[in-house]
């Protein structure tokens with residue numbers, strides 16, 4: 001059954017979901033490569049956790065407007081708004097605190113607020129909240145065709161944008177002062193990179209879930225870093241690893257009932273990292 | 286008329302309580318080679334950074350007759366210590382190609398022409414054999430030469446170099462000074478912070494003696510006097526020289 005899924009034989013929908021997850025993985029891998037080179041990996045974790053209150057609030061808003069609250073683009077909009085607010089809060093707090101402390105504070109408080117809102121929703125008995133918690137760990141089982149298309153096209157758009165911006169992104173990460181003298185605005189590049197990471201987080205909500213998206217952003221990137229000697233090589237290999245993990249994770253979790261997608265994807269990525277450590281550890285003596 | 290490459294007036298810069306520059310003023314004529322000389326902490330690095338707009342100094346800086354911000358494409362800078370991540374996955378040739386960014390642009394292809402241009406810049410600083418080496422796998426002096434090559438790749442008309450000879454061996458120093466004299470012969474203007482007072486007269490044609498403000502400025506023969514040096518460094522320098 002897993003073999004069927006991996007070979008795209010498990011039906012049209014499942015195949016579409018696997019391909020969508022592969023494109024998401026490629027986007028996460030590529031974005032994660034630039035993110036870790038810029039040393040901003042932790043910030044993506046804060047951003048991902050800050051989506052949770054937005055998801056709850058968007059659910060409530062859609063229920064108030066007469067829906068069942070499960071309309072994915074609506075949930076993504078809410079998630080995007082509070083994630084952006086979380087990012088702004090990190091930047092604001094970093095003026096007074098060290099950046100890691102600011103990141104931790106924002107991560108915990110936004111996530112806590114989100115859990116409170118979700119708990120309230122379960123108690124209210126409005127809309128159709130069952131399964132809303134799949135945004136935590138991801139689930140591609142029973143995913144709609146439209147959702148798979150959003151994920152696939154979203155991932156492809158992020159990959160295309162990163163490819164176009166690869167030179168200035170690399171220059172800002174390597175030597176921001178030189179980049180500035182070459183006419184690149186480092187703040188603008190950082191903002192663009194954060195926007196692309198946010199897009200990955202939102203698109204990934206249904207696949208890996210918000211808790212584990214950071215692993216898909218970071219693990220392929222640090223694995224690729226151990227093999228590649230250039231920025232393009234790092235980003236390309238990281239994207240390929242991310243795509244393979246996304247594809248495999250979605251296929252396996254679609255075939256095994258009740259197996260959440262996120263943990264499977266993350267385990268595959270961690271496996272590639274562990275294998276790399278074993279091989280490269282020997283190579284470096 | 287005011288096509289003078291760099292004209293600096295009343296440059297003043299504070300870091301909190303520290304007054305790093307106090308009304309420094311200098312003019313750098315076209316195709317001149319100027320040494321900026323002064324003791325540690327005199328504000329030499331701050332002077333270059335302020336000129337480039339990397340530090341928010343007050344005063345007036347004009348480059349090629351206009352605001353310096355409009356002339357950035359014509360100015361290259363090599364910092365005293367590049368604040369870069371040495372474990373970054375980048376080869377020497379890629380670092381030099383970053384100097385071509387204004388020519389290649391966002392999407393332009395890095396074709397043979399740019400590769401050849403970058404290799405030629407590496408050859409000028411004697412680093413052509415290291416093109417495919419990781420930047421972190423070089424010695425300090427070699428890294429400094431790569432950043433000089435990156436500046437050369439820009440094809441600038443005004444070069445600001447912060448201690449280009451720090452940590453390089455004698456042969457490399459001779460090679461670099463040849464490169465700089467070549468730039469001057471092509472009409473470029475070179476400004477370099479320089480610590481070795483014994484080579485100032487041989488390498489440069491002008492001197493800016495700086496100690497927070499301008500002590501003296503002009504052709505080496507006129508300016509590079511014991512009296513002016515004593516005012517820049519204090520009298521102890523003269524004792525050491527004797």
Ligand SMILES: Nc1ncnc2c1ncn2[C@@H]1O[C@H](COP(=O)(O)OP(=O)(O)OP(=O)(O)O)[C@@H](O)[C@H]1O
Pocket residue numbers: 300301303304305323324325326327328329330331332365
């Ligand atoms: N980022 C900074 N924050 C605070 N003070 C600074 C900073 N950078 C430089 N300073 C101070 O400003 C003064 C000038 O420093 P600057 O680096 O310009 O000196 P310099 O002439 O280049 O010295 P050196 O010969 O050692 O390179 C020094 O007193 C230094 O302590």
Ligand SMILES: [Mg+2]
Pocket residue numbers: 329330331365447
């Ligand atoms: Mg200095």
